[in-house]
Amino acid sequence: MLNFKSNVILAPLAGFTDCAFRRLCSDLGAGLTVTEMVSAKGLHYNNENTETLLKTAGESPCSVQLFGNDPDIMAEATTNEKLQKFDVIDINMGCPVPKIVKNGEGSALLNDIKLAEKIISKCVSVSKKPISVKFRIGFNQNQDICVDFARMCENAGASFITIHGRTKEDYYSGNARFDSIFKSAEQVKIPVFANGDIKTIDDYNYIMNNSNVYGVAVGRGALGNPSIFSQILGAPIIPKDKLILKHYEYLKENFNEHYIFTNFRKHLVYYIDGTKNARSTRNAIFTAQTIEQAIDFALNALK
Ligand SMILES: Cc1cc2nc3c(=O)[nH]c(=O)nc-3n(C[C@H](O)[C@H](O)[C@H](O)COP(=O)(O)O)c2cc1C
Numbered sequence: 001m002l003n004f005k006s007n008v009i010l011a012p013l014a015g016f017t018d019c020a021f022r023r024l025c026s027d028l029g030a031g032l033t034v035t036e037m038v039s040a041k042g043l044h045y046n047n048e049n050t051e052t053l054l055k056t057a058g059e060s061p062c063s064v065q066l067f068g069n070d071p072d073i074m075a076e077a078t079t080n081e082k083l084q085k086f087d088v089i090d091i092n093m094g095c096p097v098p099k100i101v102k103n104g105e106g107s108a109l110l111n112d113i114k115l116a117e118k119i120i121s122k123c124v125s126v127s128k129k130p131i132s133v134k135f136r137i138g139f140n141q142n143q144d145i146c147v148d149f150a151r152m153c154e155n156a157g158a159s160f161i162t163i164h165g166r167t168k169e170d171y172y173s174g175n176a177r178f179d180s181i182f183k184s185a186e187q188v189k190i191p192v193f194a195n196g197d198i199k200t201i202d203d204y205n206y207i208m209n210n211s212n213v214y215g216v217a218v219g220r221g222a223l224g225n226p227s228i229f230s231q232i233l234g235a236p237i238i239p240k241d242k243l244i245l246k247h248y249e250y251l252k253e254n255f256n257e258h259y260i261f262t263n264f265r266k267h268l269v270y271y272i273d274g275t276k277n278a279r280s281t282r283n284a285i286f287t288a289q290t291i292e293q294a295i296d297f298a299l300n301a302l303k
Contacts (some may be wrong), residue, residue, distance in 0.1 A: 002160075004215070005018055005061065006030070007098070008029065008031055009033070010032070012035060014035075015036065019057035020234040021267070022056075023250045024246055024247050025229055026062070034064075034065050035062070038054065038064060038066055039068060040074045040077035057254050058086070063086055064090065067117065068105055075082070075125070078127035078131070079126055081087075085128065087130075089130070090134055093107065093136075094107050097264070110135060117155075130159035130160075132158055132160045134161070134162040135164070136173075137181070142168060144180050151184075160192070161192055163181045164176065164195045165178075165181050165196040166196055185214075186212060192213045224269075240302050247264070248264065257291070269285055272302065275302060281301040282297065
């Protein structure tokens with residue numbers, strides 16, 4: 001069984017949770033970090049852009065997330081040499097993005113529990129690594145298949161599950177609903193991580209005091225605030241200017257200038273969220289000519 005560093009883990013966020021951000025969150029106490037989702041077909045065809053997604057920067061433990069709907073291609077991906085440096089292989093069964101769902105991948109699998117089971121059990125049977133699953137509570141707004149799906153994952157051999165308390169139809173609107181996550185945690189023995197809108201230590205305490213989930217997965221709550229992990233875990237708060245500089249250092253160690261310029265400005269805007277002149281600083285960051293200039297705008301806003 002995997003040794004989580006803590007029970008507060010980083011949820012995958014495509015476009016954000018690259019190895020630099022994961023390393024920062026891991027330093028700050030995240031119990032596990034997860035890559036952005038990687039296409040199993042992309043691995044099969046050796047697509048170039050999977051290389052960037054599979055970079056690691058010393059974050060530990062770290063999981064790689066796969067999406068796909070072909071049990072053979074998914075199973076093959078779990079044995080791919082490039083994935084063997086990860087501690088866990090996570091399967092995405094919750095992505096609501098239309099082009100993914102249209103292909104029968106991500107949250108589309110919530111509508112085909114038999115196929116979902118086949119994918120998980122096939123991956124479990126060939127993988128040397130623990131297999132985990134991340135899913136939503138249902139596909140349609142009024143549907144709640146959470147408990148059945150959680151039981152299926154356990155029976156198929158998943159080592160743990162992360163449940164986002166929304167349906168596919170909810171997309172990201174409304175509040176995450178935790179009751180069915182809590183019920184699921186009572187029905188399975190494997191660790192369950194609750195996910196959705198967890199942004200403060202109070203959110204964490206509410207979940208831990210009212211259920212027997214193992215822990216929580218924090219996604220958007222970590223953007224601009226990676227020290228949410230240390231805050232929840234009771235460690236001293238680190239000033240944001242220090243976090244920005246550390247984040248930049250990890251980016252420089254791992255990515256080229258073009259990548260950093262494109263990617264880091266999105267993060268900087270989160271870091272300055274809530275400051276007095278956030279709107280004008282955001283514009284300044286996005287119109288900056290160099291990343292150093294954008295960083296200066298962010299650091300000044302935090303003064
Ligand atoms: C920009 C963005 C990208 C995401 N990318 C992924 C992904 O690659 N894989 C995945 O399982 N979930 C993905 N999610 C969903 C999050 O992991 C998480 O389940 C959701 O945002 C709810 O949790 P939060 O309120 O803590 O963010 C993404 C969400 C957002 C907003």
